[in-house]
Amino acid sequence: MGLFGNNEEKKEQKTAAILSKYNLNDLSDPRDKESIMKIAQSMAGVGLIAAGADLSFGTNEKAMLQAQMHYQKVIMEQNFIMIRQLDRIAKSLEK
Numbered sequence: 001m002g003l004f005g006n007n008e009e010k011k012e013q014k015t016a017a018i019l020s021k022y023n024l025n026d027l028s029d030p031r032d033k034e035s036i037m038k039i040a041q042s043m044a045g046v047g048l049i050a051a052g053a054d055l056s057f058g059t060n061e062k063a064m065l066q067a068q069m070h071y072q073k074v075i076m077e078q079n080f081i082m083i084r085q086l087d088r089i090a091k092s093l094e095k
Contacts, residue, residue: 014040029084035077042070042077 015033018040019025027033 029088032081032084035081039074039077042073 015037018036019027019033022036024033024036027036
């Protein structure tokens with residue numbers, strides 16, 4: 001397989017682990033799974049930013065702003081998941 005195949009397998013394993021950790025294996029819409037991965041990546045970014053701010057022994061304004069942007073991105077992704085789920089519920093109720 002080469003480098004790309006191995007990287008793709010790792011990504012799929014990581015996705016499966018995250019979905020399993022939060023009991024989200026039954027998600028039917030692949031967009032929901034993609035959104036969850038984006039959330040996980042953003043939160044990992046926040047962790048790295050927080051660690052960097054801790055190492056600088058003070059409040060780093062730029063790092064704090066970046067962390068806030070990551071949190072806002074996470075909230076936006078969560079909102080999209082909820083909108084899609086509510087849409088599916090509404091369509092099911094109409095039937």
